[in-house]
Amino acid sequence: MFSFQPDRSEYPQPGLDGKLEIDLETGKYLKLWHGPNHPGITGNMSVELTVCGDEVVEGKTHVGYLHRGFEKLMERRTFIQVFPIVCRVCVPEPDFNEYCYAAAVEELAGIEVPELATWMRTLILEMGRFNSYMMFLGGIGGALGLGITGQWMTYVRDLMLDRFEELTGARIYHMFILPGGVRGHLPEGFAARMEEVLQTAETYLADVDKVMFANSVFQLRTKGIGVIEPALFEPYGVTGPNARAGGVAKDVRKDSPYLVYDQLDFEVATGMDSDIFTRAKVRRADIQTSIDLIRQILKKMPKDGPVMAKLPNVLHWKIPRGETYIKGECSRGEYGYYLVTDGSGYPRRINVRGPSYTHAMALLEHLIPGTNISDVAALMVSLHTYPPEIER
Amino acid sequence: MSLREVLTPFSVWKRVLDAPVSIADPFSREASEHYRGFHKNDMETCIGCGTCEAICQNGAIDMVPVEGQNTEKGDSGLRPMIDYGRCCWCALCVDICMTGSLTMSNEYTWVDSDPDAFRFIPGLNEPWKDKQAGYKRENGRVLSGTTRSPMGELHANERIDNFNEICVGYTREEAILEADRCVECGLCVATCPAHMSIPDYIAAVRDQDYDRGLQLLYETNPFSEVCGRICTHKCETSCAAVHEGDAIAIRWLKRHIVDNVPLERRVELIGAPKPATGKSVAIIGAGPGGLTAAYDLAREGVKVTVYEALPKPGGMMRYGIPEYRLPYDALDRDIAVIEAMGVTIKCATVVGVDVQMEDLRQSHDAVILAIGLQMGRGTRIPGSEGAGVERAVDLLRRITAGDPTVPVPETAVVIGGGNVAFDIARSMARLQKIKYGRVGLTLTALEDRAHFLADKEELVEGDEEGVLILDSRGPQEVMRDPSGQVTGLRTWAVTSIFDAEGRFAPAYDESDEQIHQGALVIEAIGQMADTSLLGDALTEKLEWNRGRIKIDSEMRTSEPWLFAAGDAVKGPDVINAVADGHRAARTVMEAIAQGEVVQ
Numbered sequence A: 001m002f003s004f005q006p007d008r009s010e011y012p013q014p015g016l017d018g019k020l021e022i023d024l025e026t027g028k029y030l031k032l033w034h035g036p037n038h039p040g041i042t043g044n045m046s047v048e049l050t051v052c053g054d055e056v057v058e059g060k061t062h063v064g065y066l067h068r069g070f071e072k073l074m075e076r077r078t079f080i081q082v083f084p085i086v087c088r089v090c091v092p093e094p095d096f097n098e099y100c101y102a103a104a105v106e107e108l109a110g111i112e113v114p115e116l117a118t119w120m121r122t123l124i125l126e127m128g129r130f131n132s133y134m135m136f137l138g139g140i141g142g143a144l145g146l147g148i149t150g151q152w153m154t155y156v157r158d159l160m161l162d163r164f165e166e167l168t169g170a171r172i173y174h175m176f177i178l179p180g181g182v183r184g185h186l187p188e189g190f191a192a193r194m195e196e197v198l199q200t201a202e203t204y205l206a207d208v209d210k211v212m213f214a215n216s217v218f219q220l221r222t223k224g225i226g227v228i229e230p231a232l233f234e235p236y237g238v239t240g241p242n243a244r245a246g247g248v249a250k251d252v253r254k255d256s257p258y259l260v261y262d263q264l265d266f267e268v269a270t271g272m273d274s275d276i277f278t279r280a281k282v283r284r285a286d287i288q289t290s291i292d293l294i295r296q297i298l299k300k301m302p303k304d305g306p307v308m309a310k311l312p313n314v315l316h317w318k319i320p321r322g323e324t325y326i327k328g329e330c331s332r333g334e335y336g337y338y339l340v341t342d343g344s345g346y347p348r349r350i351n352v353r354g355p356s357y358t359h360a361m362a363l364l365e366h367l368i369p370g371t372n373i374s375d376v377a378a379l380m381v382s383l384h385t386y387p388p389e390i391e392r
Numbered sequence B: 001m002s003l004r005e006v007l008t009p010f011s012v013w014k015r016v017l018d019a020p021v022s023i024a025d026p027f028s029r030e031a032s033e034h035y036r037g038f039h040k041n042d043m044e045t046c047i048g049c050g051t052c053e054a055i056c057q058n059g060a061i062d063m064v065p066v067e068g069q070n071t072e073k074g075d076s077g078l079r080p081m082i083d084y085g086r087c088c089w090c091a092l093c094v095d096i097c098m099t100g101s102l103t104m105s106n107e108y109t110w111v112d113s114d115p116d117a118f119r120f121i122p123g124l125n126e127p128w129k130d131k132q133a134g135y136k137r138e139n140g141r142v143l144s145g146t147t148r149s150p151m152g153e154l155h156a157n158e159r160i161d162n163f164n165e166i167c168v169g170y171t172r173e174e175a176i177l178e179a180d181r182c183v184e185c186g187l188c189v190a191t192c193p194a195h196m197s198i199p200d201y202i203a204a205v206r207d208q209d210y211d212r213g214l215q216l217l218y219e220t221n222p223f224s225e226v227c228g229r230i231c232t233h234k235c236e237t238s239c240a241a242v243h244e245g246d247a248i249a250i251r252w253l254k255r256h257i258v259d260n261v262p263l264e265r266r267v268e269l270i271g272a273p274k275p276a277t278g279k280s281v282a283i284i285g286a287g288p289g290g291l292t293a294a295y296d297l298a299r300e301g302v303k304v305t306v307y308e309a310l311p312k313p314g315g316m317m318r319y320g321i322p323e324y325r326l327p328y329d330a331l332d333r334d335i336a337v338i339e340a341m342g343v344t345i346k347c348a349t350v351v352g353v354d355v356q357m358e359d360l361r362q363s364h365d366a367v368i369l370a371i372g373l374q375m376g377r378g379t380r381i382p383g384s385e386g387a388g389v390e391r392a393v394d395l396l397r398r399i400t401a402g403d404p405t406v407p408v409p410e411t412a413v414v415i416g417g418g419n420v421a422f423d424i425a426r427s428m429a430r431l432q433k434i435k436y437g438r439v440g441l442t443l444t445a446l447e448d449r450a451h452f453l454a455d456k457e458e459l460v461e462g463d464e465e466g467v468l469i470l471d472s473r474g475p476q477e478v479m480r481d482p483s484g485q486v487t488g489l490r491t492w493a494v495t496s497i498f499d500a501e502g503r504f505a506p507a508y509d510e511s512d513e514q515i516h517q518g519a520l521v522i523e524a525i526g527q528m529a530d531t532s533l534l535g536d537a538l539t540e541k542l543e544w545n546r547g548r549i550k551i552d553s554e555m556r557t558s559e560p561w562l563f564a565a566g567d568a569v570k571g572p573d574v575i576n577a578v579a580d581g582h583r584a585a586r587t588v589m590e591a592i593a594q595g596e597v598v599q
């Protein structure tokens, strides 16, 4: 078949200090805003591109469109009042915030969570991971003009939202993982309905494999493009599928097991090429892992028991001085909550560590120069960015 | 790139035949059973405690008056109004609701052209009012504690042969745990006759700031050490926590604060009274009513003299309430603080005998009457006149005074089922145990066990101490042998206590007759005031209300210089006497300031 090699003769040369010399006056360059309203942008952020022909010579990420000041807000809320806020830090995968916050509070307040609750939490987190990946598959297809995956995955995600709804009482912001446990038990017949969803998902995913992963156009536009050199992983704090696609088998679920992950049987998916394609592939494998984990959890979890620990009166709950960092593996990598308490009824400081912050701000800027304009969207989606979590 | 990779994607064309998955009409889609949809509130169950408002991090709830909901005991009359421009449907309000009245429906679509419609009061007339489905908390009320910290008590064996205090008081840990449960709604404050700042002093326990706690107590009650032990604690019946668990142990927490501040420190914390005003007030009766008024007036710089008939001050707190419930030194400490404010208490001075009302009127700017109810009522059944039959308050007074002639026979019968009956029964049981090594006491009451007027603890502890408690028995005759010696009490079974109009008219089953052995019968059926101190002229002059001196809401009698407080005019307990004392003092201060007190 054919192979397109761009002419790079027009590409600006770096100066002695390594910086690009871009003189907009020459008329050779064009500034282009990619986002914040762009179907290829994952959420509200934008990349300020400088292009030369259809080559991107520089990309600057801009955030701030979504700033709600949550971390600051939480310092003025009691510990229980923070609970309904945290899920909003990351819209597409909210449960991770609930878990990390709850676990941090429990650790500093010395609260033991009932066993069944830890299983329920794991279940919720895997359901959330599954849904997050549905958004990813839809997004990466969409970024390359393949609209159908987005439609299918939205449907499958909706089926999972039905399960969320019956379990937690809400579709998007579940507010289910309360410090001390979870708010309820599995509804009657939940496992059977979940199994139906998983089977439907599997048929659609098989079709995604055909229409997307086996698609020559998709492969051409993703293989060898957007490569993250493994040497960048450490300095740029790259974690999760972005790192695993570059051969680093890092997964918090395995490396420092939390909840009930040490009682579950699963492999960490990896790849070698570290390009857009491999990152998508790793996530595709992760989806299957999540499906398997959901099945395992539903089979192995205790059938009965309490799901909430006894809490002090939350209206004047004071937590002794302390600090902790709680982390877990979300769909995008290491997600963590750093909580500092000072003995008062309010958190002294809450800091959210979301992978999007490092991946989409610093790393993306590093990866963009040299790409073709039409690849920017796919590159960005391939890092699996959720801007709300950058702007806590 | 192989041909396969070009062709494979086309294989999914088959999906073209799939039925569409979108829901065409989202309005009729039923949400799940536990969906957190629009709020519902059971207006009759809700008590307007505002705990839902307190927890809402969005400030979405305002407590507002609602037509048809009245302010009453344990109910503020307010109801939550929710602003759906702010609500995020977290349901923390539902989880913490003290009564379980607040729930959610699974309704989630609401279209209205009036934006104000979305600030609504659930429970009035929302369309989903009667919908069953929707979020209800599954784990019960877990966001605030429902179980009371138990109070340590002496075991029956340890207490029956002595008058040692039964309740040992909370440890710090127990007190903090108990204080933690309070949701600071303040419903109890309205019920407390003295309107003590309960949630605030409970907060002081949580904060371990006993100095602050004590100052708060003294703002409204100079008998906090007494009330912390024996208050009738009506506040606890209106506590928000009572709906889904135990009421907060308000009384024990009050006691805990006082127990943790030594006497000298109390005086220090309260501070010195205002400079002397040159005014003087006489108070008759050193019970809680008189002494509270004395405390308030002294703090205002008034010279106060309290005239007390008995050898020691305290009134019924000393001469009625037994030592095992209220140790004398606890009472002494409360009184010591009052005396430290400059109050003079003249004991063993009977007004009407040692000093006349007229003298008091002449030598003081005002006089407050707080003489309580010192005379026991009699049953007037055959045989009840004469030796071998006693009135409970008389006996209790003699026991306190250490009178060696108090009769303690091997067997005795008490008539009455109120707290006074139990006080004398359990005191007598102790004396019997000390004297004979065993208890021989029968208590007979008109009421059936479920409706005793005494507190539940009295029944439990009375049982434990070996008092034979007989319910639904009506006294008919005090039995005497030919020599006149009391031998027991004859009773009939009670079939009803009140007639159709609700008047007191006990009816009996005469065929069910019993004779309870006892060489002493004690009547504990009520007390009355001895107003002979007034003298004929004043008695004639004053306005009366069914045998009691008539007072207005501010404790004024019909005589401008005379005010009255406590059991003699209102009652029925220490905290009401305290509240009266405050009110009387306030009225006296106002009257003095306005020169109203004309001699």
Ligand SMILES: Cc1cc2nc3c(=O)[nH]c(=O)nc-3n(C[C@H](O)[C@H](O)[C@H](O)COP(=O)(O)OP(=O)(O)OC[C@H]3O[C@@H](n4cnc5c(N)ncnc54)[C@H](O)[C@@H]3O)c2cc1C
Pocket (backbone or CB within 6 Å): B230, B231, B232, B284, B285, B286, B287, B288, B289, B290, B307, B308, B309, B310, B313, B314, B315, B316, B317, B320, B321, B322, B349, B350, B351, B352, B370, B371, B372, B373, B374, B393, B396, B419, B420, B423, B533, B565, B566, B567, B568, B571, B572, B573, B574, B575, B577
């Ligand atoms: C046995 C018993 C148990 C009780 N238990 C409780 C309880 O657990 N909790 C509770 O809250 N309440 C209890 N009460 C009720 C409570 O004691 C009274 O409501 C309260 O003491 C009334 O206060 P007072 O100041 O009006 O009168 P009192 O306390 O009766 O004081 C009146 C004082 O006036 C004096 N006096 C009367 N006439 C004269 C006179 N002519 N000259 C000088 N002095 C005079 C009396 O000697 C007395 O000291 C109990 C009462 C009794 C009888």
Ligand code: SF4
Pocket (backbone or CB within 6 Å): B055, B056, B057, B058, B059, B060, B061, B082, B086, B087, B088, B089, B090, B091, B092, B093, B094
């Ligand atoms: S659901 Fe949450 S946000 Fe809404 S009123 Fe209740 S506490 Fe407030």
Ligand code: SF4
Pocket (backbone or CB within 6 Å): B041, B045, B046, B047, B048, B049, B050, B051, B052, B053, B079, B080, B096, B097, B098, B099, B100, B101, B102
């Ligand atoms: S917490 Fe419950 S009982 Fe109290 S005001 Fe709110 S709805 Fe009513």
Ligand code: SF4
Pocket (backbone or CB within 6 Å): B181, B182, B183, B184, B185, B186, B187, B188, B189, B198, B199, B238, B239, B240, B241, B248, B250
């Ligand atoms: S003691 Fe009970 S009624 Fe009083 S403020 Fe606390 S919870 Fe409310």
